[in-house]
Amino acid sequence: MYFLVRRLTGRGGSEALETDYEGNALTLGTESMVQLPGVEGALQLDPAGDGGAKLSSRKARVTMDGKEVRSAKLAVGDVFELPGYTLQLIQPPGGFDLALQVTAEGGKRPVDHGRLQLAESAWSIRKVSWVLAILVFIGFLLIPALGLFQHDLADTLRKSPLPDDGLWISGPLVSAHTTAGVGEDCQACHTKPFVMVQDQACMECHRDIREHADLEIHDRASFTDIRCATCHREHNEPQQLVNRDKGLCVDCHADPSEWQAPGASGMEAAHVFTAEGHPEFRVALLRPQGPGAAHGWEVDRVRRGSGPLAEQSNLKFNHQVHLNPEKVQDEASGEALHCASCHTALDDGEHFEPVTMDNHCRSCHGLSFDIFEPDLELPHGDLRAAIVAMEAHFIREFTDPVLRKERAGQKPRRVPGKRQAAASCQGNGLDCGRAEAMKEAEYQFVETGCITCHEVLDTGLEDIFDRWFVQPVNVTGDWYPFSRFNHTAHLALAREAEGEICEVCHTASMSEVASDVLIPGQDNCLGCHDDKKGDSAVDCVGCHAFHLDTGTLSVQARNPHGAFKAAGAMRGE
Numbered sequence: 001m002y003f004l005v006r007r008l009t010g011r012g013g014s015e016a017l018e019t020d021y022e023g024n025a026l027t028l029g030t031e032s033m034v035q036l037p038g039v040e041g042a043l044q045l046d047p048a049g050d051g052g053a054k055l056s057s058r059k060a061r062v063t064m065d066g067k068e069v070r071s072a073k074l075a076v077g078d079v080f081e082l083p084g085y086t087l088q089l090i091q092p093p094g095g096f097d098l099a100l101q102v103t104a105e106g107g108k109r110p111v112d113h114g115r116l117q118l119a120e121s122a123w124s125i126r127k128v129s130w131v132l133a134i135l136v137f138i139g140f141l142l143i144p145a146l147g148l149f150q151h152d153l154a155d156t157l158r159k160s161p162l163p164d165d166g167l168w169i170s171g172p173l174v175s176a177h178t179t180a181g182v183g184e185d186c187q188a189c190h191t192k193p194f195v196m197v198q199d200q201a202c203m204e205c206h207r208d209i210r211e212h213a214d215l216e217i218h219d220r221a222s223f224t225d226i227r228c229a230t231c232h233r234e235h236n237e238p239q240q241l242v243n244r245d246k247g248l249c250v251d252c253h254a255d256p257s258e259w260q261a262p263g264a265s266g267m268e269a270a271h272v273f274t275a276e277g278h279p280e281f282r283v284a285l286l287r288p289q290g291p292g293a294a295h296g297w298e299v300d301r302v303r304r305g306s307g308p309l310a311e312q313s314n315l316k317f318n319h320q321v322h323l324n325p326e327k328v329q330d331e332a333s334g335e336a337l338h339c340a341s342c343h344t345a346l347d348d349g350e351h352f353e354p355v356t357m358d359n360h361c362r363s364c365h366g367l368s369f370d371i372f373e374p375d376l377e378l379p380h381g382d383l384r385a386a387i388v389a390m391e392a393h394f395i396r397e398f399t400d401p402v403l404r405k406e407r408a409g410q411k412p413r414r415v416p417g418k419r420q421a422a423a424s425c426q427g428n429g430l431d432c433g434r435a436e437a438m439k440e441a442e443y444q445f446v447e448t449g450c451i452t453c454h455e456v457l458d459t460g461l462e463d464i465f466d467r468w469f470v471q472p473v474n475v476t477g478d479w480y481p482f483s484r485f486n487h488t489a490h491l492a493l494a495r496e497a498e499g500e501i502c503e504v505c506h507t508a509s510m511s512e513v514a515s516d517v518l519i520p521g522q523d524n525c526l527g528c529h530d531d532k533k534g535d536s537a538v539d540c541v542g543c544h545a546f547h548l549d550t551g552t553l554s555v556q557a558r559n560p561h562g563a564f565k566a567a568g569a570m571r572g573e
Contacts, residue, residue, distance in 0.1 A: 001098070003099070006018045006090070019034075021034070043058070044056045054072075057070050064080045094274070171234075171237050172239060210550075211554055212547065286474050310515040311475075311516070369449075378444075454473065
């Protein structure tokens with residue numbers, strides 16, 4: 001069973017530290033699963049369903065409603081007390097059987113004095129205690145505190161054998177912060193003595209960091225109480241700057257309606273990564289705006305399962321043919337192609353280099369257009385340049401007397417998949433060249449050639465430059481822009497061969513059209529990462545980045561006279 005214990009920390013209980021436990025029952029006490037210093041005996045909570053529990057005390061003084069009890073049945077919301085602590089059952093998040101909130105009452109916690117009492121000791125013990133207390137005060141508080149008011153003195157103390165503010169460090173800095181100007185200067189972050197690190201101190205270095213949301217759209221009141229240090233915990237061991245507690249995300253995303261921008265749609269509740277507790281993924285599809293994408297491309301995020309998905313890249317491609325070793329082989333090795341033959345991962349491990357004609361296609365799919373000169377190819381990606389190249393080439397053939405005579409005496413060899421070019425023509429060279437260029441263009445844009453891989457519009461106009469329009473190609477490069485995925489890490493765990501591992505998630509060998517969306521959905525990930533199974537559970541920030549490129553700049557958002565005020569003015573506040 002899984003238990004969640006939330007300890008309220010900080011002033012006013014505005015911050016909490018959550019810890020996960022696993023076992024048959026939750027025990028609390030000085031030497032128990034949940035350690036409560038100063039509590040004699042032990043207390044055990046056995047889950048009873050619906051977040052409730054059965055309480056049983058072993059020498060621990062438990063009080064409810066002012067009465068001391070040894071056992072009791074508790075429901076969500078019930079409060080009970082131990083000496084120095086107030087405890088309350090709270091609603092457990094998804095995946096947990098029991099959740100408990102613990103509040104330490106300052107000044108009320110019992111102290112175990114041990115067997116030695118001052119009354120049984122000589123007066124010298126008290127005197128020595130006072131002397132030691134004064135030495136501790138001077139050496140560990142007073143002398144280091146002098147550096148808070150004089151930075152030069154602080155530097156001198158750090159270089160001397162005398163005590164300095166390094167004695168106050170509760171743990172090591174993360175490696176990213178052990179840099180000049182930060183790692184050796186506590187005041188770089190702790191700008192005010194005995195005050196928690198303020199957000200503005202973080203912004204001095206992290207000026208380009210953005211918030212989780214655009215605060216001109218979302219209600220700013222939902223984000224104002226979140227400090228940088230709420231999620232980033234320094235001086236901890238092991239060194240892990242990012243607090244990966246799922247509760248930090250679930251607290252907001254369990255009910256998005258409380259903070260979602262007016263009129264916005266698409267956000268669904270998320271509790272835990274299971275089929276029931278997490279919404280299906282949304283795929284980012286590129287949609288051309290206007291004829292020939294004249295107005296650009298728009299990203300349309302469509303939730304899987306809401307209907308058939310189709311990519312509108314204007315590209316024609318058949319994965320099944322290219323992955324069939326009987327039809328296509330690698331020109332160099334003669335072996336079958338595999339995914340990595342064309343798809344090369346970038347250094348981030350998530351995205352891939354764009355597939356281009358020159359780097360991946362031209363070696364097999366040449367753009368030659370004249371069987372008399374098979375090494376001559378059309379330029380790719382520029383329709384007008386391709387037509388100009390064809391006209392210039394064929395006009396030259398028919399206007400050059402020597403070349404025209406040479407071609408007239410040749411009988412070109414028939415090449416499969418190529419148009420039979422005219423060896424001779426009746427008429428002047430200009431007209432013959434243009435006629436031959438028109439025939440080749442029609443062959444390229446109607447029969448086979450450019451139209452093999454591209455969507456081509458035939459306008460019906462007579463002018464060769466206006467007759468055809470090749471639709472622009474735009475292939476999706478990031479299907480899940482608000483998620484993170486590491487191909488490198490997943491490939492390292494693979495047992496399949498290189499040509500087979502990609503097929504575990506992307507069924508490319510079954511795809512016959514380029515409009516197929518070969519990106520897996522949530523069910524594919526749940527096979528390994530379902531929180532119910534626990535085989536390889538992932539936390540929220542393992543897949544989702546908190547700081548989004550679309551969010552408000554933090555240097556503005558965390559300035560009370562900056563973005564918050566401006567956003568309020570836009571709403572008429």
